[in-house]
Amino acid sequence: MRWTLKPKPDPEAVKQLAQELGVENPVASLLIQRGVDTFAKAKKFFRPSLEDLHDPFLMKDMDKAVRRIQEAIEQGENILVFGDYDVDGTTSVALMSSYLETYHPNVATYIPDRYAEGYGVSYMGIDYAVDNDMTLIIALDCGVKAVDKVAYAKEKGVDFIICDHHRPGDSLPDAVAILDPKREDCSYPFDELCGCGVGFKLITALEQTLSIAEGRDFDFNNLIPYLDLVATAIGADIVPIIGENRILAYHGLRVINTAPRAGFKAIIQQVKKETLTITDVVFIIAPRINAAGRMVHGNHAVTLLKEEDWDAACKYAIEIETYNADRKDADKSITVEALAQIQENKEEGRKTSVVFQEDWHKGVIGIVASRLIETYYRPTLVFTKSGDKLAASARSVKGFDVYNALQECAEHIEQFGGHKYAAGLTLKPEQYEAFKAKFEEVVAATCDERLLVPEITIDAQIDLKDITPKFHRILKQFAPFGPRNMSPTFMTKDLVDTGYGKKVGADETHLKITVTQNGKGQRIGGIGFNLGDKFDFITDQKPFMAAYAIDENVWNGEVSLQLRLKDIK
Template sequence: MSMSTRWVFKPEPGREAASRLAGELGIDPLLAGLLVQRGIRDFESARRFFRPELSHLHDPMQMQDMEQAVDRLEVALTRGERILVYGDYDVDGTTSVALMAAYLREYSDAVATYIPDRYREGYGLSRQGIEFADDNGMGLIVALDCGVKAIEQARYARSKGIDLIICDHHRPGETLPEAVAVLDPKRDDCPYPYKELCGCGVGFKLIQALHERRGLDPAELLPYLDLVATAIGADIVPITGENRVMVHYGLQVINGGARPGIRALLRGLDRKNYQVSDLVFRVAPRINAAGRMQHGEDAVRLLTETDPARAGALADEIESLNSQRRETEQAITDEALEMVRSEGGEARMSTVVFKEDWHKGVIGIVASRLIETYYRPTLVFTRSGDKLAASARSVRGFDLYEALEACSDCIEQFGGHTYAAGLTLEASRFQDFKDRFEKVVSERITEDSLTPEIQIDLKIHLSQIHPKLVRILSQFGPFGPGNPAPVFVAGPLVDTGYARTVGEGGAHLKLAVTQDGSGPIGGIGFGLGDRLDLIQGGREFYAVFSIEENHWQGRTSTQLKIRDIRDAAPD
């Protein structure tokens, strides 16, 4: 059964502002209203929105410690020092390592990469990684997408005579690690104007600074933005400001001829132009599968491979790992759902489940799957050595990181963001933590946060949907957090008699709708197969949807991507 949702209308754009902008740009007032809702009120801001340029990227030297980082890298490259590029095992980390290693290897043959083993070393900068650098005579580690909380590890590196440059985007603790440079726009003392970079984005700013220090053309860095765009999409950071510029150019790189590794992962997709969604749902899960099921170094090898044939073979191996990941994830999800039901967990404000032998590599995905059924903050635990490890996911409007801080006396270590986190604790503290977390959530969560919502931009009539509108709407992209695809509501609608369920178990809804004689327009509602009875037999209904181009067998048509359906008019 698909979950019920609240329909929430965004504030109406001011008519005067929308009318004025429509006149300036020569566009439909409906489109102008959407722009005003996004804070775009004049020609210049619209130009920057629709025509991102590399010149819109900020000066990387504005980032705290950037000068020290560039100075130290210059010394290492000039002296031919051995450099270790270290990163986390997820998409953001592996793309960061691929980007930094590929760039530095343009100037040095003494660059190695290191991804920690998810199971033996865990998240972040590890002692084993530092010992690997020491054993191999490396005097500098560049740590990406991790390290901002690695106080003890940084001290250990220093004791070994190894310098450390940290490129991170997670929230720092009260104390920063002892490093040559800590690049993190979320530092309280960092004046960098854009705070929402992912780890790969921070790494890109470092190579941008190094490139510009050498007097080279920033446009030469364009080929690296396919990696940055993939990381931005996978890490669910806002696609606004500087991120939007980098995704815009990253997609141009991918559509114009991506690096062999990414091209191999996109094989088989019937697309004229790849979008962020293809990176999120096609490329990212496969890169993640390497670190989840085997080792993140496999992903780095794929992303740095320059030979298409070898990249294809590596992609085939990762595809096999991804298939294993899907099977494992489904089995654990089924077990976890049954555990919640059997333990009476449906009545709780949080979901916290644990089983000794669950695969650590997929528990984050399982947490997301549980939220699809029980919409509330969720943690999935498994055993990791002599500790318990968990992946946590949250719901709209609830700060998971702050909730974990309130439980910190039960936790050995944790880190993450508002909506996703990871933690470890002693097995003996599991029940204490579970009770404490439930108490914190119960005290802090609001009723609105317990029900998923769909934010609606504007009402629309089907007669307003025409090819030019669809074409301009597509230029609102790249879409993602902070810049979602515009969402409309229309009704009453009537199906043409075409409605049917499709997909495994009839999970999805396929239909074609008309409104007051306008249309018909085809639509697809993923996960809405159980709404078929609401629209059959000529019944009128209301639908929330985004509008997209559907490409099928060389033909292009307008399609409604249905988000929700009701039989009554929206409030």
């Protein structure tokens, strides 16, 4: 692993902020690295306020979207809420449809079938709207590139409102309104919202407008119960947890932990977890919501998220738990097969991993791509058969834009979409070999060699004596963590194991240590998952340095601080 130490902030600025806030220098230094360099910014950082959310009408087309929905409500039109089968899509559909139902009875939901329709707006979905006399489709977390499909809907007398956060193509669909902060002509102050976040801005604008129309004051408290959905989408979609996302995630987590909707409560009860962090949302709630769309159909997730009856929610949660267990089995077995394929076809110097087997489960190929990166750290594509086409999930390494790389291979691709680090695509079987060669060529030409070595970004070098309960208490308030606000990683030199270090775990793959610095001072325990092979570094009182996060360890009811080791040298 490559260790990269972030530059130290100006010592005078650190000292001044530490005095203003009444904190130790290491805390002030971490804050300045995150752009929090004044008392006022620190107040906003530690106490994210809903009052600091931007006016939703600053988003391009928001007025048009609100007017068209108002008109649909007044005219008694049938509205279809459409969204993808992933976490961002299903939470968006649950949010928008349940909100609209408080004003309007004629609201239906539609999640495309992962296998029959694939990602994004589908002709089958539009035909469903036409067959059921629906004249307005609100598409969430998709649609900004659906030029042909929106034109098809218009011919059939169906209007579109698009709430998306993906990068638009060269031309925009002919929709009534396109809410997407990544539009070139949109000057909304924050462009990192997820799809559910854009949906939340729309219901905020609607609530403001409908309140005035009904002659009552706008009350933001009416919208707070929806924030558990938004926080889940923010965590699952790996958007930066800064700006509005930090505010929405912070307050959404409070809803999840104090007044969760029945569906979330039923999931949490299954896993017996008390207080959830954003990391728990990502690794506990999100995979279960995702499992429905991966293994059966995304509709199951929307049903669970909208269910208000506790007994019914528990029943759905048990079903989803089964889907999640099936998903784990599938991704485990496919990962083994994919790794074997890479090893068999070992070609020296390859900068990409591209694998294909026609019977792999399409629902888990994205997870498998992420698993392959854990072993072979390079841009990765996992293909399977989907109808008469091949479908793939792409995942990338830190710092390399796989979406741009796919754009360079467009001549071999039927369609693709996604983000910098994750994308999906389909192509004709006869294009597979040519695409594979072109993708390797593009990555080899554009990806810096350094990016193919996993990087640990270290916030600061500290001493063990700096690790106090107060220091850790303040660090916990840096949460919620995520991209652009990661949990701090530290480095300490001259560590010595006290002789208790050992390999642990069924196959001794993990490393457990108790260390001091320079052989004296306070002792602190540490655990390094998958670091068992570094055991020789710590034997015989040899000094070493460690990169780690600070964690709480609970043992027999006692809580102590420990190092969660990321690497040792």
